[in-house]
Amino acid sequence: MAEAKCLYIIVIGCGRLGSFLANRLSNQGHSVVVIDINPNSFDALMADQFSGFKIEGDATELAVLSHAKMDKADVVIGATHDENVNIMAGQIAKNNFNVPKVLVRILDPNKESFCRQIGVEYICTTSLAAEKMITALNQK
Amino acid sequence: MNILIIGGGKIVYFLAKTFLSKGYNVTIVNRKKVECSQLARQLKAIVIFGNATDPQVLREAQAASMDTVLAITPNDEDNLMICQLSKLNFGIQKTLALVNDPNNEEIFHKLGVTTAFSTTRMISSLIEQRSGLDDIVSLFPAAEGRVNITEVALPKESPVIGKSLTEISLPEHSLIGCILRDSEVIIPRGETILYTDDRLVLITLPENHGPVLKLLMGNNI
Incomplete structure (x- = not known):
């Protein structure tokens, strides 16, 4: 990612992954909007790091995505604990709002091939962790 | 299957x-x-x-x-x-x-x-379109609710009685598909005149359904 350029990033889900990303990306100087259905989850956003916007709402509701100005977004990250929500929001971001960079987190490795088929860029945290662990084991 | x-x-x-x-x-x-x-x-x-x-x-x-x-x-x-x-x-x-x-x-x-x-859409359009409209005999949505096909009977108070279709200028994206008069079926043209008790088969979109009905039925709806 370009160092100096300020991107408009929408992070969907403010759990462990979402809040971590939102804090980090906002701190790096990007303009960040976080969407979560549960307003309490915004507590994980650190005042000294996060200076973006928070939107309380369901990311599978089109009005919520429009409200987050998804049409203006450079990046959309699907980071909720429900991979189906991430995949759906990711597809809408890509196909409806023409967002140039869409990245979704999935948990089930069985869904990797599906994501490739529908053309949504994904990170499967389960496969990723497994690979890291196997590599670590092989090193010893 | x-x-x-x-x-x-x-x-x-x-x-x-x-x-x-x-x-x-x-x-x-x-x-x-x-x-x-x-x-x-x-x-x-x-x-x-x-x-x-x-x-x-x-x-x-x-x-x-x-x-x-x-x-x-x-x-x-x-x-x-x-x-x-x-x-x-x-x-x-x-x-x-x-x-x-x-x-x-x-x-x-x-x-x-x-x-x-x-x-949600089905129920809301049913409620909007059915409520209080006794002269609307049958109605069903086609193409997943994007098109309405409705049959309405023109009451004698209707403002379009005695007028031709050209005179009443229906809103855009709406059509009177046919007119049932007594036992006759008429495929209307611009010069066709509307009479009391004509039953019109209307094709409308959900967004102009209300205005079309108002135009045809006057304040009876």
Whole structure:
């Protein structure tokens, strides 16, 4: 990612992954909007790091995505604990709002091939962790 | 015909029952164990316990042998996923999804779901169009509710009585498809004059349905 350029990033889900990303990306100087259905989850956003916007709402509701100005977004990250929500929001971001960079987190490795088929860029945290662990084991 | 239904509640039970009575083969996938055993006892359907957004569960449900999949869970994201998986991985041609957010109908079509329907939209248009309209005899939505076909009887107070179609200037995107007068069927032209008790078959869009009715019925609605 370009160092100096300020991107408009929408992070969907403010759990462990979402809040971590939102804090980090906002701190790096990007303009960040976080969407979560549960307003309490915004507590994980650190005042000294996060200076973006928070939107309380369901990311599978089109009005919520429009409200987050998804049409203006450079990046959309699907980071909720429900991979189906991430995949759906990711597809809408890509196909409806023409967002140039869409990245979704999935948990089930069985869904990797599906994501490739529908053309949504994904990170499967389960496969990723497994690979890291196997590599670590092989090193010893 | 082989139908795969994903979801729960009474709607799934009654749908399955209807399809079974028509002689279709029905398979149901449900996420709740208790409900699964209930459904299995009540229906001559194959019932599978599991999450149908998992490709393995769909495989277990013999998705590849299905003609139609009907995803009616309360979650739009799951319904979308089920329909897309069914189509891409198992080659099911006809996929139907329930959408809770009416705005998702269009998106689902775009993303390859054959039919996306919103109960919210159906109920709201029924209420809007039926309430207090006694002269509206029959009405049904076509093309997933994007077109309304309505039959209305012109009361004698109607402001369009005695006028020709050219004179009344219907709003754009609406059409009087035919006129039923006594036992005659008239396919109207611009010069056709409207009379009391004519029954008009109207084709309208949901957005101009109200204005068209107002124009034809005056303040009777």
